[in-house]
Amino acid sequence: MEHAKPENADEKFVQMFAEHERDLRAFVRSMGLDWSAVDDVIQMVSLVMWRKWHEFDVDSDFMLWARVITRFEVLKFQRKVARDRHVFSENVMELLARAAEEIDSSGRSEDYRNALQECIKTLPERSGRLIRAAYAEDRTIREVANDVGQSATAFYKTLNRIREKLRQCVQQRLDAM
């Protein structure tokens, strides 16, 4: 007998989804899509997951289940937009997904966020300001560069250096856990 649908299954789904949406977006992003494509895919993923929610085994890992669905949706999306500029081949997307899964499964996302927070705190004040300027507002590199009185090229170069520094810092912290 299939048991009657638990009355708050929908809420549970919304809660689980909200909890992991950020990780799923990062996962899709890791497969090479730009942000507007990430939005589209995540929208689809949420619908598919909602439809399949009754199949989910609560004793199993939500992200594991979510990634399987997400991967499938990303590849479906890839086939639609494959001829657009700068969309990776299916093979590369699969490889990136696998790399992302390996990295994600070795750590908890709170750990990542905490590590990043700590790393941002250790940035020199000016670097922190640049990162905020680049990410906090919806503006172009050129506009932000103008504000900080640098050429776009020089600003971009600095920004990349800070991002690499943050990447290293986060990975070191995660390795230390």
Add this chain to the structure above:
Amino acid sequence: MRSTASGCNVAAGFGDFDIFFGQSPGDRESVCMDNHYLNELTLAQLDGCISDGEFAELQQLLESDAAARTRYVELARLDAELRESGGTVDEPADEQSPQLSSWSRTPRVAQALVIAAAVLVLLIPAWMLVGPDRPVGNQVADTTDSPPSNSVRSIAVISAEADAVWKTGRGKRIGRGTALEPGTLTLVEGLAQVDFFSGASITLSGPTEIELKSRKLAILHRGRVRADVPPAARGFEIQTADVRLEDLGTSFGIVARDKGKSSVIVFDGEVRAIDRGGEELSLFEGDAAHLAGGNASKSPSDDFGTFPDISAIIERSDGLGKSRYAQWKSAAIERRKDPRLIAYYDFEGLNVTSHRLLNRAAVGTGNELDGGLVGVRVADGRWPGKPALDFRGEGDRVRFNIPGEFDAMTLYAWVRIDALDRQLNSLFLTDHYDQGEIHWQLSAQGALCFATSPVGVPPAPAGLKFATHDQIQAENRRFWSKEFWDASQSGNWFLLATTVDRAKQPSLVHYINGQPVGFSGGHNMGRPLPKLRIGRADLGNWTDPIRDSAIRSLNGRIDEFAMYSTALAPAEILTIYEEGRP
């Protein structure tokens, strides 16, 4: 970050790669890829400003080099997190608009889903919500009307109580240590002290009804309150029907009576009373005032009644705790003789040198069923001096090996849940999850969960980290209780009990604090259960999980645990609660 072709273009800006990166195109083919160049390509792709040539190059690199893929994923993750957080360090939430701030941080899609789900719930006809195989006697009220959220924005905590009787909604139990979110607090009788996170402290004398608005503001609807406000919390306000009292440091007492009449007396320091018309009245040590009809006027300090000293009363109630401990102990000694026990652990006599948790059941194989302590520490249980085991670290557990097959079973434990850190948090989990083995645990959402399955989880095929779940998914019997716990209950002791009987329908009942609770969900709840088995198992953890990554260690304490080979009757569970409540 938004990018446009003109706003962010690596190649255009740098002109010549060879000069800029100090590297010839030939080098890029080398096995040891230059990470700097890889970074530039990856970030250009992430920022949407990569050229066709660079894109082709990046794609080829990713295809051929695992290290390049790792780097790509790391940078993409960083980019995603920076974008979500706006590149800033999280600040504590704004105290003025807690709901708004938590809402606005929920990602977009989830927001839309919250609304969609709310609509959906309304569309479900009522008859669908009451399944035929639902047990009766839902004592813990339904909480599905509150928005799903793990965030708790406490503003105060109950720091002491003496013979306090609270009126609570939604089946919640509050007491010393309960963190309080904004809302109304009703003390029916007794005394209680509430510490606001601003540093202000109030002592309520029942009956009192007070609405906690923020760390610095409370509204007294009726009753008697004494406020103590240290300098750091200066500006703490208590409002009555139509007068605001602002404490300028130190302490005052206030009584709110019917029809908006209230009186205030200042014990120490200065209080400013501001009436509806905005008129201010300053009151100093020894001053008293009547507040009525929106006006504050000074009056002689007569007939205020007393504002009792809670510390003296608490000393008395400590004695009460000791007598409750004694009462439980004599009941526990009787309980050992119950022939229906599989094993019984009263946690008495534990100390820092203990390695074993002794099985006190008079029947059966005696010390064969003792538990082995791993990592856990001895700490205070329900009463001062009552030993408990404190589970905190990822490795903490008590190991058991309990043979046998059972047609019915009761598990109960007195548990203090400090936090539900994991998706699932172990109470008592058999190693792995083989046929008929039982899993008794708590969900992150605060539900008591029991599961068993007529087929086990097969071992993972060679080369894979975990097995496929198709069959177990179809067969698994899962029973989740209504959600009874959230972070505001942290530190409270609960009697958690589950009775199972293969011959009955429904076959399983969850109990919280002696009362049966309904289900919030589950799978295959109406289908026959397998014979139940335990074997090797952990209290507070999970050994040999079905996935390497699954961590279910408990964060909290346990000070009594029992297993019976029968489903105890509801009245028996209630008695266990009555005899053991803190």
